[in-house]
Amino acid sequence: MSDDDGTSNGYHINKENILQDLAEKQFPLEDSELxxxxxxxxxxxxxxxxxxxxxxxxxxxxxxxxxxxxxxxxMPGLDRIKVDQMEEQGMTQEAPNQRSPRWRTLTSGNFLADLEFDDNLTLSRVDRTPEVLAQMRRRGVSNVTDNRSSTALLRVAREDRLITIKSDNVTIVNTLTPGSTDLEATLIEVDKGSLFNLVIDFHRFVRDGGAALNTDIESRVKLLEVMIEDASRLAIRSPVLFRMSTRQQIAHSRNMRYGVDHGSMFETIITSVGIKNIISKSAACFNSLATAGESNDEQASIRPKFLQMLVLLLSLLNDADLGSIASFLEKKYRIKADRRHVEILIPKVLPLQSINKSIFVCEMVNAVETRPQRMPDNEEKIWNGFIAQILRDGYLLPGFTQQMGQLERSWVVKFPDGEGFKDSYVFRNLQYHDEHSTINVIPPIDLSMNHRTGEVTSVLTDNNRYLIAVGDHQKITGMVFGEYSVTEAAGPKRTCDLSISEIFVNDYLNKAIQRTNHVLGIVNSYFATVKPQQRKLVKGDALVRRLSRKFEELNLPIMSTKTKRYPDIASCGRLTTHEAKLNGKLLAVAYKVEGKKIARRDLIRNMATDLRKVRTTLHHIDIEVQRYSGKKTNEATKQTIVSLQKELPAIHQCLGYAEQNKQALEQQDKLDVGDEPIVQTIFPGSVIAKGVVHWSRYNMRLSSGDRELRIEANRRQVRKFSWVSDEIVEVWLGTPGLGGDQGLQFFVSPLKRILPEQRQW
Incomplete structure (x- = not known):
């Protein structure tokens, strides 16, 4: 397989290099002094x-x-339970967790630069310092350095290139108030690998697709299939992105950033601006794709899949970035691209959901309506009003016979009793009255297992197809520890054992941290004090100075104006490696921190950081102990020093084992396997096979009072039908005024069982 298809080992290495470059441009200086x-x-x-x-x-x-x-x-977005809790609480009504001062500072520091990819996927860092300083001046903030004596600092500051981020100036809030602070950002935590792969592959498809489609259609199709698989992983691993409650947060965000929370800081993977820039370059590629009815059906089959990916990326844009390319989208893609119409399009294509019917319908209305709406106290009323409103905008929502036929508004899909609607599955057949609108030819993308039972067919990394139970599929995708049974989809259909192991790789390191923190507790209790700060002496200070010196000679506690306590070392969390094997053959290796999947290099970086913390702490403990070397001390202090010195060898031994584990991980770079056992899941009917959709124009209007719907459309008459079996009917359609032989023949199945006595003309 060639490197251009996006699935070769060479291309994976390239992606790893880009991810590494992303991290290096954002992570703080790995300097113990800092x-x-x-x-x-x-x-x-x-x-x-x-x-x-x-x-x-x-x-x-x-x-x-x-x-x-x-x-x-x-918005933390990887833990489904936390996402459920946020949604139940109105996303973020409670006072948000302020995280650590270091997290706030280092995360904010990354807002001072934007990361952008050029056409060659080369990453560049664009400085935003002048823009931030301009905002500060607009808000009337003065440069406090003007009154300082440091000439060098003044010179740098006047060049508008120097900024200091202080944790006291950073606040995590529920909602942004535009202009209230100098820097603003909305952060959504996502699965790093799936979103990164999806964006990069779309970028490559846009860059190369137009020129290569006529000669390399097969590889383009494969690349789109890889993108759809990454979209499926994104839906499974980043539940916050596919919640109806998140739509408003994304739309009204400022400086929208998607990335991963490392505990010490938030790493940006892509921004709304970056996604917008990629979409804005897609026109040439899209124009090269054949439309329905043209001679090149292979190209036409690519079109709907490409549009599915486009809608997914559009769902990640905030109002500012969507608005800047709205005209482009309407001209090139024939998509009504104001926020209202995009939010109607999104639930047709993407599987959005909520934890209950009330949240779903209320957030659905709030996402579409640009102004706050006063909601009725009944979900069914909200639903009926919403369907009537979008119908005035030109959207018709078809339904099955069991969903239709209410006494009033019989054309509205009935809001089900009980649990109601909790996901966007009902919008799969949404259509717009304009026959030239692209929305009508974009099929829904099947990314979730919510409506599936039984088994699904998946291709594993051994390039063979297997049947996997729906309940196991998500666990295998997430590399969850356990034993799973899979069945060959072809041939003898043998049942195979797929096992996923879990190895705790920083257990010795965490033991070292625990022991070091115990030692720190002793150090803080006995030794962690500093001398009074120097000050200008006045009359009477000589006595204080003599007393302080005498206390030092007697090794008594020093009279101190300030006590220094060494903070405990915070571990990065539980680091694990996971290996998936099929009948003993290695399929995939994944790495996680606290159950969240990360890259191998990120795991090694976490271990290196914790190792450095412990070693630096031990160095400072040694300095404290050495202060008492050769001095007269009381018996309690002597015993304390002895007990500390006995603890240190065990800590160093743990550090030695931890360093060995880190080196072993570094040598795994040559493993020729991916980080997941499932390469592709085959969902029948999730995309249109040939991409050829014939659309007939119709007009509709709603009478006053929203009680009567009139539709003008092409009509065909049923000329003849016959029952082929209990479940299949052969139907002939004809055009009024023409002979029956001018019609079309279909084989259809009734939506529910029809008794023999009911099978009449």
Whole structure:
């Protein structure tokens, strides 16, 4: 398979390199002096600051440089239980968790630069410092460095290139108030690999697709299939993106960023601006795709799949970025691209859901209506009003016979009793009255298992097809520890054992952290004090100075104005590796932190950071102990020092084992397997096989009072029908005024069982 198809090992390596570049441009300086600066300067551990020059973090800290205020909306999106809780609480009504000072500072620092891909997928960092400083001036913020004596600092500050982010100036909020702070951002946590792969593959398809379609259709189709599979993984692993409640958050966001939360900071994978830029370059590729009815049916089969991916990316744009390409979308794609119409299109194509019917219908209306709506107290009334409103906009929602035929508004799909509608499955057949509208030829994309039972067919990394139970499919995709049975889809149809193992790779490191924190508790209790700060002496201070010196000679507690406590080391979490094997043959290897899937390099980085924390802490503990070397001390202090020295060898031993585990992980770079056992899941009917859709024009209008719907459309008469079996009917249609032989023949199945006595003309 060629590198261009997006599935070769060479291309995976390229993606790994891009991901590594992304991380290197965002992660903080891995410098113990920076990370443990509170040790040296006795700072309050509740505060953190970092300085940035030209949008990049620098080692030196300039406390008096420009210090912008920052507001952040953060939506954790990988844990389905947390997503359910957020939705039940109205997404973010409760006061948000403020995270750690370091997280707030380092995350905000990354807002000072945008990451952009050029046509060659080369990543560049675009400095936003001048834009941030301009915003500060508009808000009337003055540069506090103007009154400082540091000439060098003044010169740099005046060049508008230096900014210091202080944790005290960063607040995590429920909703953004535009203009209230100097920097604003909305962060949504997503599965790193699936979103990154999807965006990069779409970028490559747009860049290469137009020129290569006529000569390389097969590889383009395969690349689209890979993208659909990544979209399915995204739906499974990033539930927050496919909740109806999230639609308003995305639409009204500012500085929209999608990425992964590493605990110490939020890493951006792609922004709304970046997605917009990729979409804006897609016109040439789309224009090269054949439309329905043209001679090239192979190209026509690509078109609906491409449009599915386009809608998925459109769902990630905020109002500002969608508005900037609305005209382009309407001209090139024939998609009504104002927010209202896009939010009607999205539930037709994507599987959105909510935890209950009330949240679903209310959030559905709020997403479509640009102004806040006063909701009726009944979900059915909300639903009926919504369907009537979008019908006035030109949208018709067909339904099955069991859903239709109410005494009033018989044309409205009935809101079911009981649980009602909790997902967008009902919108799969939504259509727009304009025959030239692209919405009518975009099929829904089947990304979830919600409406499936039994088994699904999946291709594993051994390139063979297997039948997998629906309940096991999501666990296997998520590399969840366990034993699973899969059945060959062809041949002898043998049952095979698919096992997923789990290995805890930082257990020794966490033991070292626990023991070190225990030692820190002793150090903080006995030794963690600092001398009074130097001050200008006045009359009477000589006595205080002599007393302090005498206390030092006697090794008594020093009279101190400030106590320094060493903060506990926070572990990055539980790091695990997972191996999927089919009858003993290795299929995939994945890496996780606290159950969240991450890249191998991210796991190694987490281990390296924790190792550095422990070693630096031990260095400072040694300094504290050495202060008492050769001095007279009381018996309790002696015993304390002895007990500390006995603990240290065990900690160093744990660190040695941890370093061995890290080195073993570094050597796994040559493993020729992916991070998932499932390459593709085959959903019958999820896409249109040939992509050829013939659409007949119709007109509709709603009478006053919304009680009568009139439709003008082409009509065909049933000329003849016969029962082929209990479940199949052969039907001949003819055009009025023409002979029956001018009609069409269909084989159809009734929606429910028809008794023999009911089978009449």
């Amino acid at each position: 990370i443990f600066k509170p040790y040296d300067e006795a700072e309050d551990e509740d505060h953190f600051a970092a300085s940035y020059y030209n949008g990049s973090q620098i080692k030196a800290l300039y406390p008096d440089a420009w210090a912008p205020t920052v507001s952040i909306v953060f």
